[in-house]
Amino acid sequence: AQKVTQAQTEISVVEKEDVTLDCVYETRDTTYYLFWYKQPPSGELVFLIRRNSFDEQNEISGRYSWNFQKSTSSFNFTITASQVVDSAVYFCALSPASGNTGKLIFGQGTTLQVKP
Amino acid sequence: GAGVSQSPRYKVAKRGQDVALRCDPISGHVSLFWYQQALGQGPEFLTYFQNEAQLDKSGLPSDRFFAERPEGSVSTLKIQRTQQEDSAVYLCASSPGTKRYEQYFGPGTRLTVT
Numbered sequence: 001a002q003k004v005t006q007a008q009t010e011i012s013v014v015e016k017e018d019v020t021l022d023c024v025y026e027t028r029d030t031t032y033y034l035f036w037y038k039q040p041p042s043g044e045l046v047f048l049i050r051r052n053s054f055d056e057q058n059e060i061s062g063r064y065s066w067n068f069q070k071s072t073s074s075f076n077f078t079i080t081a082s083q084v085v086d087s088a089v090y091f092c093a094l095s096p097a098s099g100n101t102g103k104l105i106f107g108q109g110t111t112l113q114v115k116p
Numbered sequence: 117g118a119g120v121s122q123s124p125r126y127k128v129a130k131r132g133q134d135v136a137l138r139c140d141p142i143s144g145h146v147s148l149f150w151y152q153q154a155l156g157q158g159p160e161f162l163t164y165f166q167n168e169a170q171l172d173k174s175g176l177p178s179d180r181f182f183a184e185r186p187e188g189s190v191s192t193l194k195i196q197r198t199q200q201e202d203s204a205v206y207l208c209a210s211s212p213g214t215k216r217y218e219q220y221f222g223p224g225t226r227l228t229v230t
Contacts, residue, residue, distance in 0.1 A: 045221035091158050101172040106158030
């Protein structure tokens with residue numbers, strides 16, 4: 001089965017705090033792609049990052065960083081020094097390499113609220 | 117425009133009516149996806165086109181749902197005899213390729229069936 005679990009439904013932090021959003025996935029494919037998307041109140045999903053299953057190197061982009069651990073099937077996302085503008089719903093998604101579509105399998109999402 | 121556009125943004129339909137939702141993908145994008153997002157949930161895959169070919173429709177919930185992309189650009193998702201459980205946001209995404217490419221999403225069409 002292909003599945004993505006985001007166990008944290010809602011997280012509330014105060015501005016400038018660091019916050020980590022958890023993502024655990026299940027797949028039998030040896031090749032797959034993992035994504036994070038942000039959905040602000042406007043509703044449009046915004047692409048944040050893509051990783052393939054062969055690249056476990058962690059990535060940092062400004063205040064954002066991602067920790068990919070194949071051994072635990074996790075792809076966690078950390079926001080450092082959070083800002084009010086980071087308030088949104090964040091989705092982790094899996095795209096198995098098998099099949100011919102590249103469809104995304106999304107988690108349930110984590111709602112992040114950053115308070116001033 | 118540079119992004120994916122969808123119309124209408126909001127649609128209210130009475131139960132039993134047919135609706136048609138339009139998606140204009142980013143120019144030149146080969147792949148087009150439709151997803152359904154229920155309130156408080158993650159998007160769920162409905163169907164996929166590569167150019168004009170519908171290669172995967174495994175996510176369509178019933179035969180009341182039909183999608184087309186006749187010329188490999190604009191796509192229409194049609195729902196016949198709408199039911200209350202069809203109420204959701206319908207998202208369209210396009211991509212320059214498949215699998216390893218990120219998908220670019222439109223703003224969605226919020227369908228409310230009364």
